[in-house]
Amino acid sequence: MESGGRPSLGQVILLGTSSVVTAVLYSVYRQKAQVAQELKGAKRIHLGEDLKSILSEAPGKCVPYAVIEGAVRSVKETLNSQFVENCKGVIQRLTLQEHKMVWNRTTHLWNDCSKIIHQRTNTVPFDLVPHEDSVDVAVRVLRPLDSQDLGLETVYKKFHPSVQSFTDVIGHYISGERPKGIQETEEMLKVGATLTGVGELVLDSSSVRLQPPKQGMQYYLSSQDFDSLLQRQESSVRLWKVLTLVFGFATCAALFFLLRKHYVQRQERLRLRQLEKEFQEHEEQLLSGAKPEDRESLKSACVVCLSSFKSCVFLECGHVCSCTQCYRALPEPKRCPICRQEITRVIPLFNS
DSSP states (O other): OOTTSOOOHHHHHHHHHHHHHHHHHHHHHHHHHHHHHHHHTOEEOOOSTTHHHHHHHSGGGEEEEEEEEEEEEESSOOEEOSSSTTOEEEEEEEEEEEEEEEEETTTTEEEEEEEEEEEEEEEOOEEEEOSSTTOOOOEEEOOGGGOSSOOOEEEEEEEEEOOOOHHHHHHHHHHTEEEEEEEEEEEEEETTOEEEEEEEEEEETTEEEEEOOSTTOOOEEESSOHHHHHHHHHHHHHHHHHHHHHHHHHHHHHHHHHHHHHHHHHHHHHHHHHHHHHHHHHHHHHHHHSOHHHHHHHHTBOTTTSSSBOOEEEETTOOOOBOHHHHHHSOSSOBOTTTOOBOOEEEEOOOO
């Protein structure tokens, strides 16, 4: 804190930053907790012969938030992998990612850096069907790319290192960027893969659709089962809760520290004012009881020994209250006898 008792700029910035981080963490925690709560309340529906009858009896032939699990089956055509033979799917994502080393001028180290330079996603219509071939029922999956946890499997990954000449190496060191290579990745949602869908389940004439839910709820198409998906969300909620509590405690501790320091300095200022007031009252009593010829000598007498004349100006407080001998006898760190402020320098005073 500053001498005036007010928080310094650095302390205010630190406290403000900690408060903002705590508020952001709490907001994320509330969102995660709401998502986990909504998942807990989702209705589990078995993909069987009674699916259409269940939806027919539901209000509006719709279950706003349902969980259904089945195998992936293409509606008409399928997508073939570009790199793996006999690998067919309904969603294909091709990614080219650049890897390079970047020189950090602050830490003076080379850091790994990656950037997606090209990505293409192909999709074809597909259904979720029961694992049993004897059950003839299907759920059409709409807008799969809007889901939060699209269960794609990496079927191909290859890293192509960059070839550099000696001139290229020199230029990269000068520019601060050193390419490592290009990574090529192919991900697919294979035909026959097990998928857990969480969304709005609607019966439309004779077909059943799974689509993104309304009211801001999350849409999931996950390769995990529902229990694992829910457990992962709850683990995320616990993590964000711990982070919120840690930063919240740190913010409260910083605020308590600043308030306590402000209170201690305020009490010290009040004590110094009281000492100064008592000294002035004592000086007035001495002057009122002294003879007229002694009053001038008392006014200029040292407040410590009351025998020698005042001969020092204390800075930065500016008090003139001590002789040179008493100033030298003050304990370290030397403080003004009037206001108790630390003495940074002394100017001798000469009476003409």
